[in-house]
Structures are given as structure tokens and as C-alpha cells.
Amino acid sequence: MELAYIALASIIGLTIGFLIAKMLEKTKANKLIEETKKEAKNIIKEARVEANAIKKDKIFQAKEKFIELKSEHEKVILSREKKVGDVEKRIRDKESQVSSELDRNKKLNKQLEKKQADYNYKLDFLDKKESEIEKLHKRHVDMLEQISGLSADEAKTELVASLKEEAKSDAMSFIQDTVEEAKMTAQQEARKVVLNTIQRVGVEQAVENCVSVFNLESDDVKGRIIGREGRNIRALEAATGVEIIVDDTPEAIILSCFDPVRREIARLSMHKLVTDGRIHPARIEEIVRKTEKQIKQEIIEVGKRTVIDLGIHGLHPELVKTVGRMKYRSSYGQNLLQHSREVANLCGIMAAELGLNAKAAKRAGLLHDIGKVPETESELPHALLGMQWAEKYGEKADVCNAIGAHHDEIEMKSMIAPIVQVCDAISGARPGARRQVLDSYIQRLKDLEDIAFGFTGVQKAYAIQAGRELRVLVESTKVNDAKAAELSFNISQKIQNDMTYPGQVKVTVIRETRAVNVAK
Structure with missing residues (x-):
């Protein structure tokens, strides 16, 4: 029984404890619910506050944007109003100008009408005066005809005839005086130009001849040059085409040839052989070949230096080479290159004095005798041959004509042609220019x-x-x-x-x- 009471008491105690726990749990839950509700109210309150703040902020931003847009709109409106105002002002100015112009035109029209009226009045007055003068002139003519016994046409004819004779006589006298004065002036000016030209050019004496002297250090070298049984000297003469004269002249050998190029090749070859010491036919032929190449190169260099010294540009390389070959040619003892340089300088000075193209004249003067140095024989006169070469290598027509006409083989067609002819004569005719026996x-x-x-x-x-x-x-x-x-x-x-x-x-x-x- 006691166990039953104990068990019942335990059950009752457990039940009571469960009930108490349930009540406590319910109380706690209610409390939690209340707290949750409070918290939800607080959140809602905060959300409302924040929403109000955002709303106010957005409203403020909207107001600022509205104000900004309004100000921009007002600026646009103001600028348009200003433009419209400017346009209206210009229109008003134009209107005022037009009005003033209209007023001025009205005044000018009035003045013009007044002047036209005056002009018409004066014109009528002049017509009346002219008719009166014609009547008076006719009366005077009639009186003169009565006095002189001649009609007006007859008197006019006699007067014209007498004036013609007088004018013809005066004209002939004037023409005669003018022609005489022109002749005197032309001769004086021509002499002045020629004298000034000659005085401004330095000249040299002619020294060219047909022999060259090769100096030796001693007479012992002569035997080596002659060689065994004369084979060396024969080889030299055969290779160069120059006659080599070895005589009793002390320390000298004479080289004789009409061609200065051959003489120069022989002289240089002999100098190299004597300096080297090896003199035999094979060596002689080798040295002569090298010297010929050297002379050809020197001819080109001489031509280049000449055209540079004279200030001539654009000359064809073949013509430059031809100018260089002039160094080894002579005419009546006068070196052809020196003669051509002298003629070129004379032509340039004379053309400048006469107001012509000095460069073209100088070019024609340098090239006028290129026909005297042909590489092959030609039957043409040197002036025509030179003209053909100049035409072939692209020289201008006036230069070619001056070259071909400087000895009157063809007609002169340019002003520089007579200048080249005159300067060629001046260079050849001056004292000492050409050596003659x-x-x-x-x-x-x-x-x-x-x-x-x-x-x-x-x-x-x-x-x-x-x-x-x-x-x-x-x-x-x-x-x-x-x-x-x-x-x-x-x-x-x-x-x-x-x-x-x-x-x-x-x-x-x-x-x-x-x-x-x-x-x-």
C-alpha cells in the first residue's frame, strides 16, 4: 500500500511538475511573443522613419533637379531672347540705313534732275552758238575767197601740198642725222665693248711646237734607252709612233711628232722606264699601255676642270672628254684648249656687255673648235663637224648654230653666233697668240x-x-x-x-x- 501511495504521489508530483513546466513554458512563450511583437513594432517604426527620411531626401533631390532644369531652361530662353533681340536690333539698323539711303537717293535724284536740266539748257545754248559760229565762219570764208581769189578747197589743197613738201624735207633731214648719229654711236659702242672685253681677259703667249726634249741625269742612260742593236728604241718608236732622236746633245733626247698626245705618252713612258731602270721591249709595251690609260684619264680630268673653272654646267661627258683632248692639240702654234678658254671668257664678257645670255655665249665659245679634235678623220670642216657633235649630245640650237657659223659655213641665226666669230678672231689675231715662221x-x-x-x-x-x-x-x-x-x-x-x-x-x-x- 505504501508503495502504491508512493507511486501515486510520484505520479501526482510528476503531473504537477509537468503542469507547472507547461505553465512556465507558456508564460515564457507569451513573453517571447510580446517581445517579438515589440521588436516588430520597433522595426516597423524604424522602417517608417527611414522611409520618411528617404521620401524627404527624394523629394529634396527632385526639387533640386527641378530647380536645375528650370535654371537651364531659363538660360536657353534668355539666350534665345538675346539672339532675337540682336536680330531685331540689326533689322532696325538696316531699316534705318535703308531709310537714310532712300533719302540720299532722293536728294541725288533731285540734284541729277537739276543738273540734267542745266545740261539741256547749256546744250541748247551751245547749239545756238555753234550755228552762229558756222554762219560767221562761212561769212569769213566767203570774204577770204573774195580777197584771195581762191576757193576753200583750192586753198586747202595748196596748203596741204606745201606742208607735205616741208614735212618730207624735215623728215629726210631728220632721218639722215639720225642714221649718221646711229652709225657713229654704234661704232663707238662696238669699239668700247670690244676694248673692254679684251682688257678684262688675261692672255698667254703661244709656246707649242712639234718636238719635246726629255732631260736625262747622265749620258749613260742613252745606251740603255737604245738597247742592244737598237731594239729598245725601235720598240719605243713602234709602241708610241714618235720619232726618238738620240744625238750628241748632252743629257737630252728629242721626241719628234706632230701629235702632242703621242709625244706626251712617249715622254711619260720614257720617264717611267728610266726611273724604274728595267728597259726592254716587253716592259716598254706594258708601260706604254699604262701611260695611254693614264693620258685618257687625264684628258677627262682636264675637261672637267675646264668646265668647272668656266662655270659651265650640264655638259655631256663626251663633250667634256673632247674639251680635255684640246689640251694636246694646237692651231698655228696656239694651244687649242687655251684658245677655247680664252674665246669662252671673251664671249661671256662681250655677251654680258651687250645684255645677252652670257652663259650660252661662254658655252658656245668653249665648244666652237671641238671639230678640230676628231678621234677619226672626217672630210667635213671643223665648224660643221663640231656643230654635228653638239647637236648629237643635246646642246641647244643657238649654241649649235654659233659653233657651225663661226667660219661662215652656215647662216647665223642667233645673236651669240657673231660674238663667237668675233672673239675667235680676237683670240687668234692678237700679237703672240699664234707662232708663225x-x-x-x-x-x-x-x-x-x-x-x-x-x-x-x-x-x-x-x-x-x-x-x-x-x-x-x-x-x-x-x-x-x-x-x-x-x-x-x-x-x-x-x-x-x-x-x-x-x-x-x-x-x-x-x-x-x-x-x-x-x-x-
């Missing part, structure tokens, strides 16, 4: 005078200016003016056909009539 020179002058004496009517004849001019004095009773011109032509043709001479010979026939009386 005295006897042949004197004989040529005598032959010139003898040709003149062979014609009828010649009284005296003088060869002057180094044989460049023949001055012939004739008897006035036997030779008239027309025959004097014919005589000059015939003498020049006779000289041209019968004589050989450098340059040109001018024939001047002088005829004069003298009246002599004695006062007693």
Missing part, C-alpha cells in the same frame, strides 16, 4: 699686196693688222664708186681661192677725189 709670215703679207696690184686701177695696197686686213687705194679717174665695190669683191674672191691663211681677211677699197688749187 717670220719668213712665211712676211711672204703671206707680200702675196696679199701682190694680189691687189694685179687688178687695174690699184694705186697702193697695204696688208695691215697682221694680215687680217688688206687696204687698197685706187685711182679715182679709173675706178668709180660702183667699180670700187666690185673691185673689193673680186680681190676678196681672189684671196679666198689662191691663198691659205688663218681666220679672215678684210678687203677695204678706198677711192678719193682731190681738188688742188694754188693761191698766188
